[in-house]
Amino acid sequence: MNDVRTLRVPSLVRVKPGASRRIGIYLQRVGTRKAILFASAGLPAPLVDSVLLALEDAGVSVTRTDVDSGSFEDAVRLFESVPPETDAVLGLGGGKALDVAKYIAHLGGRPYYAMPLSLSNDGFASPQSSLTIQGRRRSLVSRVPTGVVVDTEVCRLAPDILWHSGVGDLAAKWTAVADWKLAYHHDGTPVNDLAALLSDATVMQFLARPERDLEGVRLLATALLLNGVAMELAGSSRPASGSEHLISHALDQISQRPRLHGLQVGVAAYLVSGLQGGNQTERIGELLDRTGFWDSIRADPFDPDEWRLAVERAPMLKPGFHTILSTMDAWPRIDRQIGGDPRLAGCFGP
Numbered sequence: 343m344n345d346v347r348t349l350r351v352p353s354l355v356r357v358k359p360g361a362s363r364r365i366g367i368y369l370q371r372v373g374t375r376k377a378i379l380f381a382s383a384g385l386p387a388p389l390v391d392s393v394l395l396a397l398e399d400a401g402v403s404v405t406r407t408d409v410d411s412g413s414f415e416d417a418v419r420l421f422e423s424v425p426p427e428t429d430a431v432l433g434l435g436g437g438k439a440l441d442v443a444k445y446i447a448h449l450g451g452r453p454y455y456a457m458p459l460s461l462s463n464d465g466f467a468s469p470q471s472s473l474t475i476q477g478r479r480r481s482l483v484s485r486v487p488t489g490v491v492v493d494t495e496v497c498r499l500a501p502d503i504l505w506h507s508g509v510g511d512l513a514a515k516w517t518a519v520a521d522w523k524l525a526y527h528h529d530g531t532p533v534n535d536l537a538a539l540l541s542d543a544t545v546m547q548f549l550a551r552p553e554r555d556l557e558g559v560r561l562l563a564t565a566l567l568l569n570g571v572a573m574e575l576a577g578s579s580r581p582a583s584g585s586e587h588l589i590s591h592a593l594d595q596i597s598q599r600p601r602l603h604g605l606q607v608g609v610a611a612y613l614v615s616g617l618q619g620g621n622q623t624e625r626i627g628e629l630l631d632r633t634g635f636w637d638s639i640r641a642d643p644f645d646p647d648e649w650r651l652a653v654e655r656a657p658m659l660k661p662g663f664h665t666i667l668s669t670m671d672a673w674p675r676i677d678r679q680i681g682g683d684p685r686l687a688g689c690f691g692p
């Protein structure tokens with residue numbers, strides 16, 4: 343079968359200290375003249391100013407818009423205000439600003455440059471935008487960024503909980519790939535071997551050195567970025583998202599107070615890996631131990647009743663999407679693990 347999809351992958355990748363202050367030079371080199379910057383509301387002024395100055399110094403004129411809502415309606419409204427001669431869209435900051443900027447670039451067919459200031463999930467480089475429609479979070483088809491600029495110096499200073507969330511989202515790649523292979527054996531869901539390999543390899547690369555220093559930030563950023571590329575290669579979210587993401591999506595619907603995406607996903611990955619068999623549980627556990635991930639969970643434990651409902655609802659969320667949860671009554675086993683696994687002590691409330 344011929345695959346005639348056009349693959350879009352980032353052609354400009356800068357992951358290093360001070361990268362955000364060099365954005366002007368990067369854009370000038372590719373001929374950008376007029377950019378629009380969507381920045382998270384509330385970012386420290388010196389940080390945003392340094393980006394604006396870098397652009398202006400390089401002769402790139404720039405309009406700045408602050409983003410405080412991640413709704414589809416607001417994204418469309420902001421898209422309509424983009425000046426017609428704009429030849430680059432930049433997103434700076436956290437999830438909402440990056441998702442909105444990415445979607446606006448996609449609507450206008452313009453190059454998009456992602457500048458995440460923390461690494462709390464793999465969304466900065468994925469081919470989807472996560473926006474809310476009538477209050478519900480939805481993944482909309484979007485585009486992989488043309489450029490990804492990660493200032494490792496800035497990301498290193500982000501709060502611990504965001505770092506742990508990024509690690510949790512990364513841990514999910516192992517269980518996602520395992521679910522993908524189960525789906526292949528169950529109903530012939532095509533597996534793109536290169537995408538699966540890339541997904542698996544990026545976690546191993548980070549696990550080899552999961553330190554929270556500039557080099558560790560570089561490895562985590564690169565791993566999350568390559569996951570976005572793996573999704574683009576596969577033409578689906580399969581390399582990055584399986585049953586652990588379904589549980590997290592269900593928690594977002596059920597929970598009184600959903601936690602950060604990567605915190606939910608990381609714990610869910612650890613739990614479903616036990617159902618999938620093989621040696622994944624130990625690998626994931628080691629990754630989560632070595633990065634101090636559990637500290638962020640114990641600081642604000644989960645509600646086991648919400649998790650029970652989420653595990654039961656998860657397989658219903660995406661009809662036709664086969665995972666380990668599709669064929670078993672998973673909760674009794676997960677419940678036993680929560681009660682008996684020393685790693686999970688203190689991670690679930692009374």
Ligand SMILES: [Zn+2]
Nearest residue numbers: 463464511607
């Ligand atoms: Zn995720």
